[in-house]
Amino acid sequence: MAEIILSINAGSSSVKISVYRAPDGSNANTDPIQLAEASVEGLTAPPAKLKYSRGDYSIKGQELDNISSQEDAFRTILTHLTQDSGLPELTNLSDIHYTCHRVVHGGDYPSSQVIDAATYHHIEELSDLAPLHNAPALSIVRASSDLLPNATNIAYFDSAFHTSMPAHIRTYPIDPTIARKNKLRKYGFHGLSYSFITQAVASHLGKPPSELNVIALHLGSGASACCIKRGKSLDTSMGLTPLAGLPGATRSGSIDPSLMFHFTHDAGKPSRAATAHMHITQAEEILNKKSGWKSLTGTTDFGAISKGEREVDELAFDMFVDRVLNYVAPYFVKLGGEVDALVFAGGIGERGARLRGAVVEGVKCLGFELDKGKNERPGDDVVTDISAEGAKFKALIVKTDEQLQMARSVLLDRDRLEKK
Numbered sequence: 287m288a289e290i291i292l293s294i295n296a297g298s299s300s301v302k303i304s305v306y307r308a309p310d311g312s313n314a315n316t317d318p319i320q321l322a323e324a325s326v327e328g329l330t331a332p333p334a335k336l337k338y339s340r341g342d343y344s345i346k347g348q349e350l351d352n353i354s355s356q357e358d359a360f361r362t363i364l365t366h367l368t369q370d371s372g373l374p375e376l377t378n379l380s381d382i383h384y385t386c387h388r389v390v391h392g393g394d395y396p397s398s399q400v401i402d403a404a405t406y407h408h409i410e411e412l413s414d415l416a417p418l419h420n421a422p423a424l425s426i427v428r429a430s431s432d433l434l435p436n437a438t439n440i441a442y443f444d445s446a447f448h449t450s451m452p453a454h455i456r457t458y459p460i461d462p463t464i465a466r467k468n469k470l471r472k473y474g475f476h477g478l479s480y481s482f483i484t485q486a487v488a489s490h491l492g493k494p495p496s497e498l499n500v501i502a503l504h505l506g507s508g509a510s511a512c513c514i515k516r517g518k519s520l521d522t523s524m525g526l527t528p529l530a531g532l533p534g535a536t537r538s539g540s541i542d543p544s545l546m547f548h549f550t551h552d553a554g555k556p557s558r559a560a561t562a563h564m565h566i567t568q569a570e571e572i573l574n575k576k577s578g579w580k581s582l583t584g585t586t587d588f589g590a591i592s593k594g595e596r597e598v599d600e601l602a603f604d605m606f607v608d609r610v611l612n613y614v615a616p617y618f619v620k621l622g623g624e625v626d627a628l629v630f631a632g633g634i635g636e637r638g639a640r641l642r643g644a645v646v647e648g649v650k651c652l653g654f655e656l657d658k659g660k661n662e663r664p665g666d667d668v669v670t671d672i673s674a675e676g677a678k679f680k681a682l683i684v685k686t687d688e689q690l691q692m693a694r695s696v697l698l699d700r701d702r703l704e705k706k
């Protein structure tokens with residue numbers, strides 16, 4: 287019987303799940319075969335909407351009632367998958383062999399982990415450092431353990447890609463004793479996406495990843511930049527938590543840390559959103575959920591903001607370009623100017639032609655330039671070269687796929703996993 291892999295990506299406002307079949311034979315270089323893809327988006331802006339695609343069949347955005355958490359979304363998608371008569375490989379929940387869980391904060395874990403009681407507990411302890419991501423992911427892990435009798439649950443950590451960052455980059459200039467005790471350092475996130483990007487660009491350029499230098503931008507609801515040197519993370523914009531660095535849909539990104547004490551006197555008190563599984567202060571709630579594009583413009587849709595119809599949209603757009611450039615230029619310097627590509631990925635990076643245009647214009651003096659036609663109409667390939675002919679450096683769009691990256695790892699890890 288075909289081995290079914292469920293790849294689950296619990297984001298801050300959405301759950302995306304892809305279903306794969308392991309390819310026949312034991313060639314680890316063959317990709318898993320995608321059977322279907324489902325997502326529930328808009329968990330923070332109800333009604334949530336279901337999107338589904340299987341081959342040529344698709345549901346574009348069916349409104350859902352009473353779905354407000356990542357766990358609700360997971361259960362809804364499972365029901366949808368098992369009831370789809372066009373997906374005979376997954377009729378019973380017992381058909382699922384592996385569930386891959388994207389876990390944003392993995393602390394010091396350098397690689398994936400089978401989730402047993404001890405790893406579950408360890409991830410739970412880390413949840414305070416990424417309360418908006420780890421807690422929902424763990425709610426899905428608990429539901430998977432309850433519902434899927436034959437599945438091995440595996441955690442894939444967004445932070446793992448960045449364990450290569452050297453000490454002088456990952457260390458904060460604070461009291462080292464407290465930093466060590468409380469594990470306060472730069473971790474970095476979006477690592478599944480950066481692994482996918484590294485692999486995709488290396489294969490596009492016909493270079494081994496170990497020779498690849500890339501400035502990668504993952505720009506979605508949460509946005510980050512990564513300086514990839516010889517295929518490994520040298521630096522990234524997110525920090526101890528996913529709040530640092532670039533602004534996002536509802537996140538402030540980096541601000542003066544003193545700001546919060548002037549914003550509210552209740553900064554350190556528990557937020558009303560806190561639960562037994564999610565410890566979150568008012569400061570964290572405000573900076574993670576009540577800031578960013580939503581607070582400035584009233585919408586989280588960067589596509590709408592990019593139209594620049596109102597003054598606030600132009601302010602937000604210019605601000606994002608400015609903050610992104612604050613990473614691209616220093617990363618160019620960190621790579622000594624030896625840059626194989628500037629990469630745009632994530633919902634905004636892949637779909638935001640105007641943003642790409644403005645960012646590349648901002649680094650024109652370094653030797654980047656876009657082909658306007660290709661930038662406006664990039665097509666459907668995994669990697670699209672949008673640079674102008676004769677540009678000194680390449681600019682690429684990569685359709686990143688965190689679910690596929692996890693499913694690929696399952697195939698590579700299968701032997702190790704079986705032995706557990």
Ligand SMILES: Nc1ncnc2c1ncn2[C@@H]1O[C@H](COP(=O)(O)OP(=O)(O)O)[C@@H](O)[C@H]1O
Nearest residue numbers: 297506507508586587588589632633634637638
């Ligand atoms: N045409 C567009 N232009 C610019 N941004 C867009 C466009 N369409 C969607 N987006 C942005 O993409 C974001 C979603 O990106 P995605 O990477 O899927 O986010 P998530 O962090 O939830 O995984 C949305 O918040 C939206 O702002």
Ligand SMILES: CC(=O)OP(=O)(O)O
Nearest residue numbers: 297298475476508528
């Ligand atoms: C790490 C992170 O911010 O993830 P997302 O963009 O999916 O919210």
Ligand SMILES: [Mg+2]
Nearest residue numbers: 297506507508
């Ligand atoms: Mg995402």
